[in-house]
Amino acid sequence: MASKGRVVICLLRNDLRIHDNEVLSWANKNGNYLIPIYCFDPRHFAGTYHFGFPKTGPHRLKFLLECVKDLRKNLTARGSGLVVRQGKPEVVISELVQKLGVDNVHAITYHQEATQEELDVEKAIKESCGVKLVQSIWGHTLFHKDDLPFPVSRLPDVYTQFRKNVEGSCRVRQCIDLPEKLNPLPEGIEDGEIPSMEQLGLQEPPSDSRTAFPYEGGETTALERLNYFLWDTDAVATYKETRNGMIGADYSTKFSPWLAHGCISPRKIYFEIQRYEKERTANKSTYWVIFELLWRDYFRFVALKYGNKLFYQSGIQGKDIPWKQDKELFKAWKEGRTGVPYVDANMREVAATGFMSNRGRQNVASFLMKDLKLDWRLGAEWFESMLVDHDVCSNYGNWLYSAGLGNDPREDRKFNMVKQGLDYDPEGEYVRLWVPELKNISGGSVHTVWSLSKNILSKAQVSLGEDYPNPIVIAPEWARHAGKARGGGAQGFGGGRGGRGGGPKSAGQKRGIDFYFKSS
Template sequence: MAGKVIICLLRNDLRIHDNEALLWAFKHGSQVLPIYCFDPRHFKGTYHFGFAKTGPHRLKFLIESVQDLRCRLKSKGSGLIVRTGKPEEVIPELIKSVGPEFVSSLVYTQEVTQEEIDVEAALNKSCGVKIQTFWNSTLFHKDDLSFSIKQLPDVFSQFRKRAETECSVRSVIPTPETFKPLPQGIEEGNIPTCEDLGVENVPQDSRTAFPYSGGETSGLDRIKYYFWETDKVAKYKETRNGMIGADYSTKFAPWLAHGCLSPRFIYSEIKRYEKERISNQSTYWVIFELLWRDYFRFVAMKYGNEIFFLNGIRRMHLPWKKDTNAFIAWKEGRTGVPYVDANMRELAATGFMSNRGRQNVASFLTKDLKLDWRLGAEWFESMLIDHDVCSNYGNWQYSAGIGNDPRQDRKFNMVKQGLDYDPNGDYIRLWIPELNQVKGGDVHTVWALNSTVLSRANVVLAQTYPKPLVIAPEWGRHMGKVGGATRGGGRGCGGQQQPTKRGMDFYFKNTQPRQ
C-alpha cells in the first residue's frame, strides 16, 4: 500500500458537498477511507424513559442517507466503508487491518453534546494516529463569532442581531470532480436494514407531509424544486405555518439534521435566488430559521449537559407532574383535544410534524398537563425524522419556560391555535378519521357539541373519541367563534361542566444528562 491513508469518520455529515472534513481528507491523503458506523448505542432506550432512541422513521431516513452517500462517493471514484459497532472500537480495528504504518490521520466533524464528545475522546485515546477535526454543522462557523461561547446571549434576538451585523458566512467549499480511491483489500461492508438493527421497518403513510427519501441527492433535489422550479421560497413566510402537504415549508430539516445538506449551501442558494429572482421577507425567513438552528447548537456548547437537566439552563425548580396515563394519551393522540391529537398521530405515523404543531403539543404537555418536559423531548428524539439533539432539547426547554424564552409564562391556546391554522378542521379530519363527519371548525371543540350534533356525526365521547384530559379556561373565549348553533350542553372531562381545571401533583427529581 503506497502513500498515506486518511480515515474520515462520517457521523452527522452525510454529504460530499461543503463537507470540510471529507474534502480535507481527499486533498491531503494519497488514499481515503470514508467510513460510517451504525453505533449500537443509538438503538437502545432513551436515558430517562427508555423510548427507542432511534425510531423507525428516522432510521429509515438514515439508512437511505448512507446508501445515497455510498452511491455518490462511488460515482466519484471512491466508496464508503460501513460497519456496525462503536466507532472507538471499529476504527482501531480498521487501522490495524490497513496497517498502522500506512494510516496518517483520522478526520471527523466535531459535535457538541456529551455522548458524541465521549466518542471523540475515546477515539483520540484508542486510535494512535493524528486526529484532525473540523467544524461543519452551522451556518456561522463558531470561530467567526464576534463573541466567545461563554458570552453567547441568552435571548435569540440578541444573538441574531449580533451575528447578522458582526459576523459573515464562509463560502461553500468546491467539490472536486473525482475523488481518490479506497485502499485495496478493504471490504466495504453491507448497509444494515432496519430489521438488522432491531427496529421495525414501517411503510410510508400516504398522508405524510414529508414524502421524501433520505440522502444528499434528494436534499439537493428539494432545494432545486423549492427554489428554482416552483419559486415557493418566495412565499415561505406566508405559508410556513401550514399543516397539510409537502410544500407549505421548506422541509429541509431532516436533511440538515443528518448533514445531507450544508446550511452554508442553502444560504448560498438563497443569496443566488435573491440576486437572480427576488429578495423579500420570505427568502430572509429561511435564513432566520437557519440562525435558530445555529443558536441552539451554540447554547448546547455554552451550557453543556444542562440542556438535558430537569431544571433547565435557568435552573428553575418547577412542580412537574407524573401521570403515566396522561403521557400515553398525549403520545398516542388520545387526549380528547383534537388539535393536539391530530399532530401527535401525524408524528407517530410519519415521523414528521409541522413547526406550528410542535409548538402546540409541547405547550400542551408542559403548560396544560404540566408533565415533565423531558418526556416530550425524549419522545421527539425517538420519533422525529429530523431529530437534532441541540434543537430538540433547546426547543423543549424553551417551551417549558426553563430555557431561552424570555417569556417564562408563554402558553399556547389550543382552541385558538387550531382555529387560526386549521379553521375548517381539514387537518383534524385527515388524522382523526373518527371525527370526519364533524363539520367545519366545530371539530376543534368536539367535547362542547350537543348530543344531537354528535349523534349525527357518529361520535360518542369517551367511546369513539376521548373526552379531553383537561379543558383550559382560556379556551372558552374562542368557543363562540365555531358554529355557535351547534353548541350547548357539552360536558368536560370526567363529566364536569366545562371549563374546568384539573391538577395532578407529582414530580420527577432526576436531573441527570441524556445518555
C-alpha cells in the same frame, strides 16, 4: 494486505454529503487513500436516557438508511466508496488502524459535535486509535464558531441579541468544492453491507399517503428539494406567509430532515438563496429562511456554552418546577388520545409519518407541559425517538425554550389549543385528516367536540368516551373560543400568521419552522 501509503480515515456522522464537506476535502488532500466510514453505533439503538424510548425510532432509521445508501452511491461515482460497519466508532476505527498498520494511517478526521455523547466518542478515538494526527473540523453551522464576534462562553442568552451581533459583523464562509475524482479506498478494505432495519432491531414503518414529508433521505433528494423550492416553484418567495401551514409538502421548505443528517449544508442553502435574491426577488420570505438557519446555529452554540445542562430537568435556567410523570396522561398524549382534537391530530401524524409541522410541535409541547403539567423531558425524548429531523441541539433547546427553562425565558408561554386550532385549521380539515372518527363533524366545531350537543354528535355518529375520548383536561381559556368553533370557524389572522393565544406575541413567531421545533 492493505495498500501502503498515506491513508486518511474520515468518520462521517451527521454530515452525510459530498458538497461543502470540509472533512472529506481535508482527508482527500492529505492522503493517498481515503476511507470514508459510517458506523451504526449500537448506543443509537438503545433507550433514551431517562425514559427508555427507542433512541432512533423506525421513521428516522428508515430515513438514515436512505441517506447512507445515497452517500455510498455518490462517493462510488467519484472513485471512492463508503465503508459501513456496525459498532462503536472508536472500536471500529481502532480495529481498522490495526489492520492497515498504524504507520500507514496518516490521520483520522471528523466534524466536531457539540453534545456529550458525541464528544465522548471523539475523545475515545483520540485516546484509543494510536494515530498521532486527529483532525477535527467545525462544519455544522451557517456561521463558523471561530467567526463569531464573541467567544462561545459569552454567547448572548437572547436570540435577537445573537442574531443582530452576528448579522452585523460576520460573513458566511464559502462552500467547499470537492474534486470530481476522489482518492480510492485502500486495497483489502471491504465496503461492508448496509444493514437492514430488521438487523438493527426495527420493522420498516408503513407509508402513509397523508404525510407532509413524502421524501427519501440522502443528498440527492435534498438538493432536488432545494432546487424545487426555489427555482422550480418560487415557493421560497411566499415562505413567510405559508410556513404555518399543516397539510401538504409545500407550505414550508422541509429542509430540516436533510439538515439534521447533514445531507445538505446550511451554507449551500444560504448561497443558493443569495443567488435567488439576485436573479429573481428578495423579500421577507427569502430572508426568513436565513433567519431560521440562524436559530439552528444558535441552539448548537447554546449546547457548546451550557453542556449537559441542556438535558437537566431544571434546564439552563436551573429552575425547580414540580413536573409530573403521570404514565397514563403521557400515554394519551403520545397516542393522540387526549380528547383534544388539535393535539391528537398532530400526535397521530408524527406517529404515522415521523413528521409534524412547526405549528403542531409548538402546540403539543405547550399542551404536555402547561396543560398536563408533565415533565418536559418526556416530550423531548419522545420527539428524539419519533422525528425524522431530530437534531439533539435544536430539539432540547426548543423544549427548554417552551418550558421556560432555556433561552429567551418568559413566564407564561402557554398556547390556547382551541384558538390555535381555529387560527391554523379554521375549517378542521387537518383534524379530520388525522382523526377520522370526527370526519362527520363539519367546520371548526371539530376543535371543541366536547361542547357539541348530543344531537349534533349523534348525527355525526360520534359517541364521546366510546368512538372518541372525552378530553383529559379542559383549560378555562378554551371556553372563550367555543362559540366561534360552533359557528363554523374563527376569524384568524389570515395567511397562517399570528394567532398564538394565551402566550406572548413573539412566542409563535420566533424559531424556524424548517429547522426544528420550528422544523417542518
